[in-house]
Amino acid sequence: MTKEFEDLKEVLKKAPTPEAMKEAAEAFKRYRIVELAKGKASKPTLVSLGYKKRYPHAVPLDKMPEELATNPEFFELMGRIVREKE
């Protein structure tokens, strides 16, 4: 696992305070820089099949830092996604 993704996971373990959310946004930006350097698909987008959620059904990865920084529900969803692998 890259250090950048490890850092992101650590931040997402925190409660969704404004500080933690900003920290997660920065951590995701650093992770994306590493992934983009590998040559990724043209417009990768995280999608979900939730109904009436307080986060969008589709979040382009380049918009994820913004969503992480401003949306506590999305921050928590991302926390659940990365936490499951432990």
Next chain:
Amino acid sequence: MPTVLAMADFDLPTRSASGFMLRYIAPRVEPIQLLGVLVRRLPFRLSAPQSDIIIGVGHGDVDVFTGQNEAIILEVGKYDPREVKGKVIKLLSCQTGVELGPDLVKNGAASVLAYVDDYVWVVDADLASTPWSDKMAATSLMPVVDGLNALLDGKTAKEALNIELEGYSRNAKVEKDELVKACLEFNRSNAILIGDGGASIRARPSLALPFKLIPPPPLLMPV
């Protein structure tokens, strides 16, 4: 008995998921197939009682499964048990395994395959008109397709779930992108079977050769 295959396709996630159903599942099953604007309560209510399997792709929550433009298809306490009695049901949707799945079994469904948290994956939005060609989305959606094909081959619900779970594990093992890998492991840990694991349906013929080779035409995209 016919198959009810309900495929909402009004936004990026439903178009991606339904695209894989159109490519790999729809050609193997006889009508009734509900696509796009047909994924609404009335067509579902009329067709479901005749089927032995219900496959649904759409947005959902703990107590509800929706179709096109989030029209409610199945909601706890608000459907006729005849729609689900004796059927194997697969819902590719978020969280329907929490309350709706148990409710469907309580009302007579033989078994329900669903998820207890969000179903998440990464798509390439530039491939929205040919979602089946999206290799990144395939890492998550092909295990679902493989599980469904197992059901259509006459395997049990438990065997189908295991095939889906093995698919996630296999793909996660070789996946380089850590976010995609996290999504696979997340979906794997949230996939559940409720009801009779030994339930099965009449086997359908396998995918005919032309459909193995030729994908569907590109989906029409809203302007």
